[in-house]
Amino acid sequence: MGSHGDIGGTNESLVKMPTIKFTKLFINGEFVESISGKTFETIDPRNGEVIARVAEGDKEDVDLAVEAARAAFDHGPWPRMSGAERGRIMMKFADLINQNVEELAALDSLDAGKLFSLGKTIDIPGAAETIRYYAGAADKIHGEVLKMSRPLHGYTLLEPIGVVGHIIPWNFPSTMFSLKVSPCLAAGCTMIVKPAEQTPLSALYYAHLAKLAGIPDGVLNVVNGYGPTAGAAISSHMDIDKVSFTGSGEVGREVMKAAAASNLKPVSLELGGKSPIIIFDDADLDMASELALMGILFNKGEVCVATSRLYIQEGIYDELVKKLVEKAKAWAVGDPFNPEVRQGPQVDKRQFEKILSYIEQGKKEGATLLTGGNRVGNTGYYIEPTIFADTKEDMQIVKEEIFGPVLALMKFKTTEEAIQRANNTKYGLAAVVVTNNLNVANTVSRSVRAGSVWINCYLAIDNDCPFGGYKMSGFGKDFGMDAVHKYLQVKAVVTPLHNSPWL
Ligand code: NAD
DSSP states (O other): OOSTTOBOSOOGGGSOOOOOOOOSEEETTEEEOOTTOOEEEEEETTTTEEEEEEEOOOHHHHHHHHHHHHHHHHTSSTTTSOHHHHHHHHHHHHHHHHHTHHHHHHHHHHHHOOOHHHIIIIIHHHHHHHHHHHHHHTTOOOOOEEOOSSSEEEEEEEEEOOEEEEEOOSSSHHHHHHHHHHHHHHHTOEEEEEOOTTOOHHHHHHHHHHHHHTOOTTSEEEOOOOIIIIIHHHHTOTTOOEEEEESOHHHHHHHHHHHHHTTOOOEEEEOOOOOEEEEOTTSOHHHHHHHHHHHHHGGGGOOTTOOOEEEEEGGGHHHHHHHHHHHHHHOOBBOTTSTTOSBOOOSSHHHHHHHHHHHHHHHHTTOEEEEOOSBOSSSSOOBOOEEEESOOTTSHHHHSOOOSSEEEEEEEOSHHHHHHHHTOSSEESEEEEEOSOHHHHHHHHHHSOOSEEEESOSOOOOTTSOBOOEETTEESOBSHHHHHHHTEEEEEEEEESTTOOOO
């Protein structure tokens, strides 16, 4: 395929390619066509070819799914059964996912260009583990007894919030599905999931497995479709009680507006980022360079926490940059089914063109292109690992989320300067600090305004670790018990003690 350690060619013989079994909408426990009969194409980013046509849901289909979810919430068994029973069914759901790992991983690789080797070892088993984590939480949801100041007995009940709409992006289709759906199931809610239009296939497969596991009809519905139609119908729906959204800031704003203009439903927003990685003079340069490259090239840079702004302390700048460039040039770009490849194609043509136009913008703004900057090959949406030096915080490539394999390098002198520049952004999703000096690590992690701080590591996401943004990266946490509380509401119950008058 050309330069940059690229590995072309499809290694499909190593993998049993999946037959596409599920392409309809999943409403009330059945796969159904959309009311309009319309379908849309889902595209293979390796070559731009159509993988399958998928039913295109619109407002009327969302209405049907909400009707089913409403009935399942108001009258069905799911919110009424014990947490232990919900947990048992969720455990079965997780087991079924483990039994279908290869097929699910292949669907995400086909739809999103994700590395198959990581899908089958991390994304899909990880999705099953997330469901197990929340299955274990389902029977541990309880309120508290209140210490009232008067002769009153008071306690709180934590009740499921109701019907939830989940609107999710394409970059981690399985992780996103499981991290939204599992705490919501554990809480006893019912739901409608709208996968991103680029990656509908694994969500439909999960719906099929949920039914096999015994999740009652109407509890989990999947409506594929476009954002302004199916997505907007969810955020403006009068009978949806909560929207949990992951995606871009612009769309997050639209979701919030629609929620406010309809039934004032609460929303949680997991949005974009422009995360800093700060590498201090005392860092091990091999480790630091590997971490910095993973931070920008993992999942081809289509990661909300991608560390796209690299601040290097002046004493190691030249040596570290040399290593980064050497390693980036050798980074294997190519078919995501090939186990030797480290970077697959960008998700679609639109994203591919957007990234290339940011690269052109970087050159125009006066940044120095050290390596990369071009597409790889002539087919598919592959882009070279790209590194710019001489960048400044007021350049577009430093200010805006590119969501691709494009790294901006900057030099700093002091810890105070690094903190000030790291915080010079509208975003606040994550930050990475690389140092062996505990005082420096502690100072930076307490001063940086970001929802996750990773010291000497990257993407240290865990089921037990709350994840979500500060500032314009959104609000509301995924993972950890915080995520269950997103789908619960607190009821206070009070009664007088000893027949005392209540006033
Ligand atoms: P996007 O905002 O374009 O789309 C996200 C979802 O919203 C899709 O399902 C889309 O169909 C839907 N949507 C689009 N318009 C809508 C509307 N008007 N009303 C309701 N729904 C609508 O984002 P994207 O391009 O799919 O994903 C990339 C963005 O997501 C990046 O900004 C990235 O940082 C962010 N992201 C954030 C996290 C996180 O956890 N913070 C994780 C992954 C991605």
